[in-house]
Amino acid sequence: MPRISVNNISKEFKIYNRPQDRLSELLLRRPKHKVFHVLNDISFAVREGESLGIVGVNGAGKSTLLKILAGTLQPTTGSFQLKGQVAALLELGAGFHPEFTGRKNIYLNASLLGVPENNIADLEKGIIEFSELEEFIDRPVRTYSSGMYVRLAFSIATMVRPDILIIDEALSVGDLTFQKKCVARMNEFISEKKTMIFCSHSMFHVQELCEKAIWLDKRQIKEIGDSDRVVGHYEDFCNSKKVYHNISEDVPTEDENSTNEETEIETPDCKINSLSVKSTNGKEVTSLAPLNDYALEMEVEVLKDGIEGNFGFAFMKSAEEPVASFLTTDIHEIDKGPFKKGSKFIVTLVVRGLAMRVGDFYVLGGLADKSGLLWYERKFSKLLHVDANKGVGPVIMDSAWSVTKK
Secondary structure (H helix, E strand, O other): OEEEEEEEEEEEEEEEOOOHHHHHHHHHOOOOEEEEEEEEEEEEEEEOOOEEEEEOOOOOOHHHHHHHHHOOOOOOEEEEEEOOOEEEEOOOOOOOOOOOEHHHHHHHHHHHOOOOHHHHHHHHHHHHHHHOOOOOOOOEHHHOOHHHHHHHHHHHHHHOOOOEEEEEOHHHOOOHHHHHHHHHHHHHHHHOOOEEEEEOOOHHHHHHHOOEEEEEEOOEEEEEEEHHHHHHHHHHHHHHHOOHHHHHHOOOOHHHHOOOOHHHOOOOOEEEEEEEEEOOOOOEOOEEOOOOOEEEEEEEEEOOOOEOOEEEEEEEEEOOEEEEEEEOOOOOOOOOOOEOOOOEEEEEEEEOOOOEOOEEEEEEEEEEOOOOOOEEEEEEOOOEEEOOOOOOOOEOOOOOOOOOOO
């Protein structure tokens, strides 16, 4: 039996040019609005223990669909059914009273999820400890940063152990340490055969955390199925629309990579001291030729004792769009820690026969956690350019021609 059933859901909003048009429409019984369609004939089912990712460009209807499933919006037509307790993380601060303290909001939020008050008292300590907000829990949440909001909301929603967990971009806010805890908690849900719906612009997280995925496009389901296949087709679509010479606008600078939330500044786990791309003669290059060999090289310095993880590189079209990625997850001869504070590593990956035909790219290098889902630290290279090669398409393959006359 499905845990979630969605049948032919559509959602539309009435758009009025002026506030008084609403009253005029009511009195004169003449339409004074335009209809804006957000979702059109959406149907799918999610079984117990299944995790479903939702992908799509901004404006595709992802957040609206999640709001309907969470019960904060009603569909215009169609129906849906959810069996079991539901917890949802939607807009930042949703379900919180800004004037209440974090502690009072624990009771408010958990009661909205249907948890009896005496049970909330039993969960309170665990929620506060997981959120790491002990110093701030008795302050009004209006004084919280966006990351602190997410910490508290995620802690409450997951500590009550709902049957269905709905998450909209929870991993896009907050520091790396807490993101790792979130991923671990979501993996716990998956191992406990809970049902999860996860919406994210991080395709890597959708693939790793979800068995199935839905691609929403122009208010409809364009594709549904295995997450690797759906994400692959969605990324192909995004890549076909990408303007390569503008990618420098997407890649964060050193300043943008640092947080501006004073309460969340802490010593990073490691530091990428240098990152470069070199030709086979050892010279650093920024202009690359298809089918040549290149070495990606970085120096990683460990700043905390005991961290474990995987070294990685990726060719990137933008800050969130990998062309190809490489991790040491399955390379058993590579040391994965635990590493000692002060250790330094020169990490080199030789890419043989560069398969990109033409365009501007970056190389990303860094150290990821053991799961490979989150980066302890990462760094982008200088802008790289692959020189044009005759032919069409983004990929070139090493090949040899042979034509024999009969």
